[in-house]
Amino acid sequence: MSAQTLFDKIWSRHIVARAGGDTEVLYIDRHFIHEVTSPQAFEGLRQRQLPVFRPAQTIATADHNVPTRNQQLPIQEERSRSQIEQLSRNCADFGIELYGLGHPRQGIVHVIGPELGITQPGMTIVCGDSHTSTHGAFGCIAFGIGTSQVEQTLATQCLLQQKPKQMRIRVEGQLQAGVTAKDIILHIISRLSASGGTGHFIEYAGPAIRALSMEARMTICNMSIEMGARGGLIAPDETTFRYLKGRPFAPQGDAFAKAAEEWASLYTDEGAAFDAEYIFQAGEIEPMVTFGTNPGMGIGISQRIPEPEKQSPSFRKALSYMGLQPGQQMKGQAVQYVFIGSCTNARIEDLRSVASFVKGKQKSPGINAMIVPGSRQVEAQAKAEGLDRIFAEAGFDFREPGCSACLGMNEDKVPAGAYCVSTSNRNFEGRQGPGARTILASPLTAAATAIAGCLADVREHYQQN
Amino acid sequence: MQAFKTLHSTAVPLPIEEVDTDQIIPARFLKATTREGFGDNLFRDWRYDEKGQPRAGFVLNNPVYQGKILLAGRNFGCGSSREHAAWALYDYGFRVVVSSFFADIFRANALNNGLLPVQVSEEVLHECFSAVEADPAARFVADLANQRFKIDATGRAVSFDIDPYKKHCLLEGLDDLDYLLSIQNDILRYEQQRAAVAL
Numbered sequence: 001m002s003a004q005t006l007f008d009k010i011w012s013r014h015i016v017a018r019a020g021g022d023t024e025v026l027y028i029d030r031h032f033i034h035e036v037t038s039p040q041a042f043e044g045l046r047q048r049q050l051p052v053f054r055p056a057q058t059i060a061t062a063d064h065n066v067p068t069r070n071q072q073l074p075i076q077e078e079r080s081r082s083q084i085e086q087l088s089r090n091c092a093d094f095g096i097e098l099y100g101l102g103h104p105r106q107g108i109v110h111v112i113g114p115e116l117g118i119t120q121p122g123m124t125i126v127c128g129d130s131h132t133s134t135h136g137a138f139g140c141i142a143f144g145i146g147t148s149q150v151e152q153t154l155a156t157q158c159l160l161q162q163k164p165k166q167m168r169i170r171v172e173g174q175l176q177a178g179v180t181a182k183d184i185i186l187h188i189i190s191r192l193s194a195s196g197g198t199g200h201f202i203e204y205a206g207p208a209i210r211a212l213s214m215e216a217r218m219t220i221c222n223m224s225i226e227m228g229a230r231g232g233l234i235a236p237d238e239t240t241f242r243y244l245k246g247r248p249f250a251p252q253g254d255a256f257a258k259a260a261e262e263w264a265s266l267y268t269d270e271g272a273a274f275d276a277e278y279i280f281q282a283g284e285i286e287p288m289v290t291f292g293t294n295p296g297m298g299i300g301i302s303q304r305i306p307e308p309e310k311q312s313p314s315f316r317k318a319l320s321y322m323g324l325q326p327g328q329q330m331k332g333q334a335v336q337y338v339f340i341g342s343c344t345n346a347r348i349e350d351l352r353s354v355a356s357f358v359k360g361k362q363k364s365p366g367i368n369a370m371i372v373p374g375s376r377q378v379e380a381q382a383k384a385e386g387l388d389r390i391f392a393e394a395g396f397d398f399r400e401p402g403c404s405a406c407l408g409m410n411e412d413k414v415p416a417g418a419y420c421v422s423t424s425n426r427n428f429e430g431r432q433g434p435g436a437r438t439i440l441a442s443p444l445t446a447a448a449t450a451i452a453g454c455l456a457d458v459r460e461h462y463q464q465n
Numbered sequence: 466m467q468a469f470k471t472l473h474s475t476a477v478p479l480p481i482e483e484v485d486t487d488q489i490i491p492a493r494f495l496k497a498t499t500r501e502g503f504g505d506n507l508f509r510d511w512r513y514d515e516k517g518q519p520r521a522g523f524v525l526n527n528p529v530y531q532g533k534i535l536l537a538g539r540n541f542g543c544g545s546s547r548e549h550a551a552w553a554l555y556d557y558g559f560r561v562v563v564s565s566f567f568a569d570i571f572r573a574n575a576l577n578n579g580l581l582p583v584q585v586s587e588e589v590l591h592e593c594f595s596a597v598e599a600d601p602a603a604r605f606v607a608d609l610a611n612q613r614f615k616i617d618a619t620g621r622a623v624s625f626d627i628d629p630y631k632k633h634c635l636l637e638g639l640d641d642l643d644y645l646l647s648i649q650n651d652i653l654r655y656e657q658q659r660a661a662v663a664l
């Protein structure tokens with residue numbers, strides 16, 4: 001048999017039938033749903049009088065539209081409350097397990113799937129959310145879908161798909177101290193652009209990727225969609241198996257050893273062909289920040305905002321929205337808000353790295369700094385390790401889990417005109433609130449910025465120490 | 466889903482690149498549990514100011530530009546998977562979006578809702594913008610059966626790609642779910658063969 005990519009191996013095992021043209025019927029192993037993109041899908045099922053075909057393969061949580069304070073109290077905003085109630089009703093009516101508000105397993109859908117061991121190598125996974133690509137870190141095919149497709153998955157456990165093109169991105173070498181997975185992915189997107197991956201699934205490979213923890217790999221795969229890619233994935237290895245072992249939904253005992261043996265066959269064969277390949281050098285990557293209104297508009301913290309000779313209207317529009325000038329340096333830029341959270345960077349390692357940086361320091365008085373854990377389990381773990389006290393002493397506001405200011409659906413918004421350094425994944429106009437100016441960065445850069453009161457180069461801290 | 470055959474219409478120009486789904490429909494309007502009514506908040510923050518007053522400079526507030534075709538810059542619909550973006554465009558009255566590039570999930574969502582994405586070259590897109598600039602009453606034709614898109618003013622006609630399966634669905638007004646339900650026996654057979662691990 002000819003050489004296959006990791007992606008080919010998983011894809012071909014999930015084809016149920018061909019629908020004509022290039023369209024194939026793909027079987028879906030796991031389906032995550034949340035309150036915002038599922039109600040219309042359930043409405044569709046009711047209209048057609050259809051049951052959920054495989055309710056045990058769907059897991060629900062409430063994350064996008066939840067408050068991050070006082071989650072034990074009824075939600076005040078009426079439309080948000082009704083959306084959450086609707087999710088509970090739908091899950092009860094259709095027999096789906098729900099980790100709703102207050103449940104010890106509640107959290108951002110892309111944080112809880114891996115942390116519970118629901119996400120496993122070799123699977124196909126979908127969710128009505130573009131950052132489903134996160135789960136690819138385990139060596140599975142995971143991608144975001146629209147609500148019509150949520151309905152199709154609920155009704156048939158299948159989707160109609162065309163096989164995407166494939167790209168491989170290798171990251172060679174070793175990162176500098178203070179440079180993280182978030183910087184790797186922001187660097188790649190700044191080089192390939194916000195549409196550089198469209199139509200592709202991306203396999204991340206190379207020593208710098210292998211060296212990353214599972215949580216850091218999730219950060220990389222998470223942002224694949226910001227290049228327009230359908231998803232990203234990383235071949236599973238010992239790091240993956242060690243992470244999964246003992247998680248509630250992972251195979252237990254002998255079954256785990258057997259599964260791990262099978263998972264170990266999930267890699268790209270020597271000589272397998274990709275439609276596009278890129279190589280990056282980890283050592284050249286700086287802590288990254290964005291200066292514009294899409295994640296491709298990023299630069300190293302020591303760089304200046306580019307001055308393209310021919311500035312497109314979109315480039316000008318982005319800079320004018322951000323209130324920034326071509327040629328300007330980002331380091332030293334005044335900031336009013338720091339948001340540490342989201343499915344990109346709100347796992348326990350992210351919180352630990354922030355805590356290790358801010359311990360014994362004080363946030364700058366002009367900064368409003370918020371930390372929103374990715375899940376109830378992350379929150380509990382942080383408290384068990386005393387991170388909550390470190391955050392409080394440094395003047396950070398440690399909240400309850402949810403998507404929060406990543407998309408500003410709840411009250412956690414950034415006011416118009418204010419700058420916010422955010423560990424989330426999107427710096428779109430108005431994403432964090434109408435008029436809000438988002439600067440994407442790593443948790444370490446966010447922590448250093450909160451202390452300094454302006455955009456800071458975290459490497460200086462490591463040089464001093 | 467409504468069938469789509471051929472559309473003759475004037476067009477609304479939005480010559481901005483990387484229009485993401487947060488612009489098409491901001492997240493704070495995603496609290497609804499039905500599909501209707503999203504058109505009112507289409508491009509909300511570009512269309513209205515903080516007080517809810519229409520912004521004079523935005524194209525949807527300019528009565529000179531009307532029509533069921535939206536002309537937009539490259540990488541239209543990038544960002545979030547929210548199908549609400551396609552619903553909002555459709556609810557507002559658009560039936561075709563023309564761009565030089567569409568984000569994958571948006572394209573799929575549009576096709577699942579009877580909204581036809583027509584991808585043309587950068588050059589043809591430019592010609593479309595020029596035609597509307599010269600005459601807001603300029604008309605265009607999107608003919609799905611023949612996969613042809615025509616700029617009436619210049620007579621230029623180009624072909625556009627669409628997957629044969631999706632084309633069939635759109636012409637007949639069928640959706641993916643109808644098809645998937647029709648092959649349920651195949652799905653059961655597949656499951657038996659693979660003995661899928663349930664949670």
Ligand code: SF4
Nearest residue numbers: 131342343403406407
């Ligand atoms: S944290 Fe942000 S990006 Fe992640 S699922 Fe929630 S809204 Fe989407």
